[in-house]
Amino acid sequence: MSDKKVNEVIIIGSGPAGWTAALYLARANMSPIVYTGKQPGGQLTTTTEVENFPGFPEGRDGPELMMDMEKQAKRFGTEIIYKEVSDINFDARPFTMKAGDDEVSSHAIIIATGASPRMLGLESEQTFWNRGVHTCAVCDGGFYRGKTVAVVGGGDSAMEEATYLAKLCEKVYVIHRRDELRASKIMADRALGTKNIEFIWNSTVEEVTGDTSGNFPKTTGLKLKDTQTDESRSIDVDAMFLAIGHIPNTAFLNDKITLDDEKYIVVDERQQTNIAGVYAAGDVHDKVYRQAITAAGMGCKSALEVERYLTREGLAGE
Numbered sequence: 001m002s003d004k005k006v007n008e009v010i011i012i013g014s015g016p017a018g019w020t021a022a023l024y025l026a027r028a029n030m031s032p033i034v035y036t037g038k039q040p041g042g043q044l045t046t047t048t049e050v051e052n053f054p055g056f057p058e059g060r061d062g063p064e065l066m067m068d069m070e071k072q073a074k075r076f077g078t079e080i081i082y083k084e085v086s087d088i089n090f091d092a093r094p095f096t097m098k099a100g101d102d103e104v105s106s107h108a109i110i111i112a113t114g115a116s117p118r119m120l121g122l123e124s125e126q127t128f129w130n131r132g133v134h135t136c137a138v139c140d141g142g143f144y145r146g147k148t149v150a151v152v153g154g155g156d157s158a159m160e161e162a163t164y165l166a167k168l169c170e171k172v173y174v175i176h177r178r179d180e181l182r183a184s185k186i187m188a189d190r191a192l193g194t195k196n197i198e199f200i201w202n203s204t205v206e207e208v209t210g211d212t213s214g215n216f217p218k219t220t221g222l223k224l225k226d227t228q229t230d231e232s233r234s235i236d237v238d239a240m241f242l243a244i245g246h247i248p249n250t251a252f253l254n255d256k257i258t259l260d261d262e263k264y265i266v267v268d269e270r271q272q273t274n275i276a277g278v279y280a281a282g283d284v285h286d287k288v289y290r291q292a293i294t295a296a297g298m299g300c301k302s303a304l305e306v307e308r309y310l311t312r313e314g315l316a317g318e
């Protein structure tokens with residue numbers, strides 16, 4: 001994008017919220033541009049089977065579903081740019097933003113940047129990052145075929161990761177800080193009923209241990225602490241997969257938009273942020289439902305609101 005034309009609307013993010021917003025705006029002839037960010041397709045590209053997106057009675061492969069959403073938005077004229085937006089100036093109209101070397105402007109913005117996996121915050125986690133410390137079983141599980149791995153967390157993601165890894169690995173530990181799972185019953189039962197999954201309750205990971213003498217670090221185990229007795233123990237594992245929730249991708253906003261105390265974007269019932277013409281949709285705002293279908297719904301709402309806003313302000317088709 002080298003020209004200096006003012007775009008009607010820029011959508012930042014390419015998960016279900018971003019693609020749905022683009023689809024609606026493209027069909028309304030609003031010439032949307034999507035900046036995909038560094039993970040085009042968002043979190044569903046790191047999942048396997050999506051069984052709860054209506055319309056697919058047999059389920060759908062996550063990455064395929066996202067590619068179809070992209071194709072559908074593109075079919076009606078969405079422009080797609082595979083770059084990450086790093087900064088936005090909300091102080092002047094039209095808004096201007098930076099993405100790599102691009103400087104682009106638009107009358108309206110939809111922020112749909114989603115959320116990223118939470119880390120434990122251990123130094124050793126960084127030492128062994130991608131060398132036994134991972135956040136996506138579908139992406140990296142294949143490296144540990146026939147080995148022993150651990151999944152940390154007690155939610156649906158942890159159950160999904162553990163069940164997936166159990167098919168590849170000899171043994172999977174699930175390490176959870178409480179003695180009760182947060183996961184839905186169906187996903188919990190599936191993991192609890194899998195023979196090569198062993199649950200380690202009331203435990204946190206204190207350290208990732210391994211060999212750092214070679215060219216590349218190699219994870220060999222975890223040091224755990226019992227949250228009830230404070231006792232430590234070590235287990236041998238070849239990898240640890242973190243599934244302990246997510247952090248909204250709002251750092252690039254530099255607190256220029258109203259965020260809540262967990263850094264999720266605050267919106268009203270129309271997906272409108274505290275700045276007129278700026279909307280937010282999907283996991284970047286939603287910490288309650290966090291589903292593909294709810295994100296898509298918010299993408300739709302924000303697109304309809306952008307259309308109304310641009311028409312009301314006399315900015316449509318400028």
Ligand code: NAP
Pocket residue numbers: 051052118119120152153154155156157158160177178181182184204243244245246288289290291
């Ligand atoms: P989540 O439900 O927030 O669960 C996060 C888990 O990590 C919790 O068990 C939590 O423990 C634990 N945890 C958080 N911080 C931790 C820390 N610092 N150290 C150790 N443990 C920590 O997140 P999620 O599992 O990613 O699920 C997010 C949403 O996506 C949910 O609504 C879920 O239903 C949905 N989801 C659906 C599917 C599906 O249907 N196919 C698959 C994946 C996710 P506590 O329980 O003690 O808080």
